[in-house]
Amino acid sequence: MNLLFTYPETIVDVKASAIPSIWPDAVTIVAVARIPNPGIHRQALRSHRKNRKMICEINANPLLDGITFSGGDPLYHPQEFLALVKQIKEATGQNIWCYTGYTFEQIQNDEMLKPILDYVDVIVDGRFEPDLYSPYLEFRGSSNQRIIRVR
Numbered sequence: 001m002n003l004l005f006t007y008p009e010t011i012v013d014v015k016a017s018a019i020p021s022i023w024p025d026a027v028t029i030v031a032v033a034r035i036p037n038p039g040i041h042r043q044a045l046r047s048h049r050k051n052r053k054m055i056c057e058i059n060a061n062p063l064l065d066g067i068t069f070s071g072g073d074p075l076y077h078p079q080e081f082l083a084l085v086k087q088i089k090e091a092t093g094q095n096i097w098c099y100t101g102y103t104f105e106q107i108q109n110d111e112m113l114k115p116i117l118d119y120v121d122v123i124v125d126g127r128f129e130p131d132l133y134s135p136y137l138e139f140r141g142s143s144n145q146r147i148i149r150v151r
């Protein structure tokens with residue numbers, strides 16, 4: 001699994017009760033394609049260095065309130081994602097959100113996916129459905145998606 005890119009800091013507007021608040025969040029976009037075979041060891045080493053660099057940047061920013069994994073579904077590569085999310089959670093203690101096309105029930109019932117729930121605080125589940133899109137939904141693109149507090 002490759003990290004495609006990260007936004008070191010984005011602003012998320014939250015409407016908790018009647019009082020809007022703003023907090024910065026680090027967003028990581030995960031590439032769906034696996035690491036290709038040629039040069040796999042060099043690429044894996046670069047990925048490990050990239051992870052360490054990202055963790056250092058997260059820990060150096062006192063304003064961050066969380067990390068969001070999105071873009072290509074991180075759960076398509078459950079073992080690799082588990083190692084990454086565990087490393088980041090343990091090293092930063094940050095609040096972690098994960099967007100996935102899987103439903104929460106599918107994750108709970110899959111022995112490969114379920115351990116990921118130990119390190120994710122919020123899952124936004126369900127595939128994005130263009131016919132169910134609404135610009136009025138908070139933190140999700142279509143009405144079939146759910147925001148589930150895991151921890």
